[in-house]
Amino acid sequence: MKLYAYCLVEDVDALDAIPLGISGAAVRLLQVDEFAVLVSNFDSDTVAVTRENALDHAAVVRSVLDRTTPLPFRFGTLVTEQQLSIYISARRPALQSRFELVRGCVEMSVKVIRELSSDNSMTESQGEITSGTTFLEEKRREIRGGEQRAAEANDISTWLHEQVENLTRDEQVTVRPSDKLVVAAAHLVARDKIPQYKETMAAAREIRPELHFLFSGPWPPYSFANMELEFKSQFGVS
16 A cells, blocks of 8 residues: 655654645554654555645645644655655664754745846847857857856845844755846744744845845745655655
8 A cells, every 4th residue: 555645753742633635535643763754545656736736735744833843755755654664764864863953943935036137238230140240249248147147146145145144044045147036045944033034034125125025934844854755766666
């Protein structure tokens, strides 16, 4: 029998009132060593990627967030009990370290959007480049523009880090110099620091009015779980 895995937890006694999971299946706790895994029995070999299934997965993981800090599995993780036991036993020290990192924390998400300026400074009409010299000059402008955007993106990322470095335990940051969504950051924040973190982010919005900020959270620490449950390559199953 296959199992659908939602998340790994430490504090088994704190868990109750777990919602129904994928496809309305009951969710139960499976004890593995000192950990417990929230799982559902699953009859199929694949999990349909639907909005409803994604919401069901998220609801189960989020249901324990107020009582303990889970390590979420990636959506669609199907295993057998034996495979799950082998994986957790092999990864036990790493999982203990991961719990040490995330314990008592939540994930906060910040996305920074920047308006990209268009460069219309071509010497020829926009459409044809009539000489090799003009072509090379245009390529130089593109390179300089790309370098400038990369420098600006890195500056924004560094500035954001400086705003919250005393309030976060860890962070995962993606910088996209060529995109309007220039920085996407996940911050691991201790629960008692959430109010201060939100105040700092509100102040940051005022400091940089030329940037647009999208904030969300608190979430389970998906970006910091690092479960790496690649059962397909390890066991030959999805």
